[in-house]
Amino acid sequence: MSEEPAAEGGTAPAVEISGLRYAFGARAAVDGIDLRVAAGEVFGLLGPNGAGKTTTIRLIVTLLPCPPGSVRVFGLDAARERMAVRRCVGYVPQQLSADGALTGRQNVALFARLYGVPRAEREERVARSLSAMGLEEAADRLAGTYSGGMMRRLELAQALINRPRLLVLDEPTIGLDPMARAVVWERIGALRAETGMTVLVTTHYMDEAEQHCDRVALMSLGRIRALGVPAELTAGLGPEASLEDVFRACAGDSLSFLDAAGGDARDIRSTRRTASRLG
Amino acid sequence: MTSEAPAARRAGSAERIRWRLGVGPVWALCLVELQKVRHDRTELLTRAIQPALWLLVFGVTFTRIHAIPTGDLPYLDYLAPGILAQSALFIAIFYGIQIIWERDAGVLAKLLVTPAPRVALVTGKAFAAGVRAVIQGVVILALSAVLGVSLTANPLRIGATLVVLVLGAGFFSCLSIVIAGLVLSRERVMGIGQALTMPLFFASNALYPVALMPAWLQAVNRVNPLGYEVDALRGLLLGTPAHLALDVMVLLVALAVGVTVAAALLPRLTR
Numbered sequence: 323m324s325e326e327p328a329a330e331g332g333t334a335p336a337v338e339i340s341g342l343r344y345a346f347g348a349r350a351a352v353d354g355i356d357l358r359v360a361a362g363e364v365f366g367l368l369g370p371n372g373a374g375k376t377t378t379i380r381l382i383v384t385l386l387p388c389p390p391g392s393v394r395v396f397g398l399d400a401a402r403e404r405m406a407v408r409r410c411v412g413y414v415p416q417q418l419s420a421d422g423a424l425t426g427r428q429n430v431a432l433f434a435r436l437y438g439v440p441r442a443e444r445e446e447r448v449a450r451s452l453s454a455m456g457l458e459e460a461a462d463r464l465a466g467t468y469s470g471g472m473m474r475r476l477e478l479a480q481a482l483i484n485r486p487r488l489l490v491l492d493e494p495t496i497g498l499d500p501m502a503r504a505v506v507w508e509r510i511g512a513l514r515a516e517t518g519m520t521v522l523v524t525t526h527y528m529d530e531a532e533q534h535c536d537r538v539a540l541m542s543l544g545r546i547r548a549l550g551v552p553a554e555l556t557a558g559l560g561p562e563a564s565l566e567d568v569f570r571a572c573a574g575d576s577l578s579f580l581d582a583a584g585g586d587a588r589d590i591r592s593t594r595r596t597a598s599r600l601g
Numbered sequence: 602m603t604s605e606a607p608a609a610r611r612a613g614s615a616e617r618i619r620w621r622l623g624v625g626p627v628w629a630l631c632l633v634e635l636q637k638v639r640h641d642r643t644e645l646l647t648r649a650i651q652p653a654l655w656l657l658v659f660g661v662t663f664t665r666i667h668a669i670p671t672g673d674l675p676y677l678d679y680l681a682p683g684i685l686a687q688s689a690l691f692i693a694i695f696y697g698i699q700i701i702w703e704r705d706a707g708v709l710a711k712l713l714v715t716p717a718p719r720v721a722l723v724t725g726k727a728f729a730a731g732v733r734a735v736i737q738g739v740v741i742l743a744l745s746a747v748l749g750v751s752l753t754a755n756p757l758r759i760g761a762t763l764v765v766l767v768l769g770a771g772f773f774s775c776l777s778i779v780i781a782g783l784v785l786s787r788e789r790v791m792g793i794g795q796a797l798t799m800p801l802f803f804a805s806n807a808l809y810p811v812a813l814m815p816a817w818l819q820a821v822n823r824v825n826p827l828g829y830e831v832d833a834l835r836g837l838l839l840g841t842p843a844h845l846a847l848d849v850m851v852l853l854v855a856l857a858v859g860v861t862v863a864a865a866l867l868p869r870l871t872r
């Protein structure tokens with residue numbers, strides 16, 4: 323994976339969002355956010371269930387319609403240049419979405435074909451993607467036999483097949499045990515070091531974000547409440563402070579992090595489903 | 602990748618064009634279907650049970666009691682193409698449930714963020730249903746031959762039979778995806794699918810000649826793509842008089858409309 327990035331939008335920020343809103347019916351899931359993710363950084367979008375992280379991400383990856391000019395990916399307008407945006411983005415949704423009835427290799431090859439990877443390169447690129455995620459041994463086993471962490475890494479391999487300049491990961495470590503979480507982060511780190519690709523990741527594990535993200539945005543109720551380098555954000559609150567304290571401080575102290583924004587049945591259900599599929 | 606040979610690049614550009622036309626994604630989704638069938642063959646068997654029962658119980662019995670006048674043709678022979686079409690219908694009409702499942706599992710979102718055109722994705726799904734229908738169809742044809750149905754031995758006609766089966770399954774899978782795109786829930790797709798299959802099946806020439814039907818049912822049969830599918834299958838397999846050109850035209854147009862509408866509704870599922 324040592325591909326130089328595509329020519330378009332060479333110096334533009336990886337993601338640029340301005341005044342973005344999105345409502346499901348009357349309820350604003352994203353309520354006016356501005357955000358800029360520089361090319362090459364690992365950026366964490368943090369917040370409790372229902373904060374609007376997934377909605378924001380779905381707007382960025384062109385799954386939801388947005389007004390022209392409100393979302394740009396490497397300078398490309400997510401409303402007007404959807405195909406071009408899709409070509410430079412790799413996306414791993416919150417659910418475990420690899421197909422258990424196919425082998426790991428078949429799962430990745432499917433996306434190689436969907437992204438139009440030329441046949442002459444396909445086999446090799448599929449193999450590279452798999453090995454970049456440490457799955458070469460398991461590649462020819464049915465994905466249904468994988469552990470949760472392996473499944474996640476398989477999805478990363480799928481998202482990498484197109485050599486995206488921006489990798490978008492929605493809760494990549496949700497439902498995984500600490501070991502598997504560490505491995506997933508390790509692979510993301512190695513990938514970033516090797517390719518310089520931009521990573522936009524959502525999580526509600528504050529400790530992970532603190533450890534692995536260059537910058538974070540804390541979200542609740544559809545708005546960004548704080549934004550910056552984790553160490554700088556916590557420094558303002560004293561030496562012992564964590565991102566969770568930052569969150570409490572900026573989202574209003576009545577709002578404990580874990581139950582902020584009220585429950586979100588859809589999200590909890592899909593999380594449960596993910597967890598149960600992990601067995 | 603660090604060094605690409607120029608030849609590989611050139612080959613790549615021709616492929617890219619083909620891919621842009623949408624052949625790549627369509628083939629990719631069919632291939633995945635074949636791979637799944639290979640990994641789990643039990644499903645092939647369980648799905649063969651129902652058509653086998655129709656042929657064995659219904660077909661053999663009604664052949665004996667001559668309850669349905671089918672001219673010189675033994676009733677079992679008359680029935681076999683109908684059951685072929687029925688099994689393709691049953692496979693296809695629940696494809697919408699698979700789409701809903703794929704939505705819930707995040708698979709659909711991943712498909713929709715690839716640069717593959719929606720129409721190619723839906724066509725791929727439709728042909729994937731066709732792949733299943735063909736595999737099932739081969740099993741049913743073999744069974745029919747064993748039961749003594751005098752099927753054509755002409756490989757071209759068999760080939761054309763399978764093509765018709767793909768078109769029929771493709772259309773009904775699109776219909777199912779359209780339903781899924783409208784009602785958005787698994788239960789409702791299931792309910793509507795069930796409510797739809799029996800009328801589609803009984804208001805067609807699958808079980809009995811159109812001439813035996815009351816006029817209003819004949820009218821229904823005339824707008825029912827399943828009727829055209831059965832007509833073509835019967836003509837191809839048994840050599841009975843059929844309107845092959847019209848049948849194929851109707852199926853092609855139905856499929857094209859189905860793909861277009863389903864592709865337009867697909868993004869609704871991931872909102």
Ligand SMILES: Nc1ncnc2c1ncn2[C@@H]1O[C@H](COP(=O)(O)OP(=O)(O)O)[C@@H](O)[C@H]1O
Nearest residue numbers: 346351370371372373374375376377586589872
């Ligand atoms: N498809 C949808 N239909 C209706 N409401 C939705 C839908 N998706 C999300 N929401 C609502 O939007 C809000 C933000 O959800 P989401 O972006 O999934 O948050 P997060 O990913 O931070 O947990 C929640 O209140 C949720 O209930």
Ligand SMILES: [Mg+2]
Nearest residue numbers: 375376416589
């Ligand atoms: Mg979410």
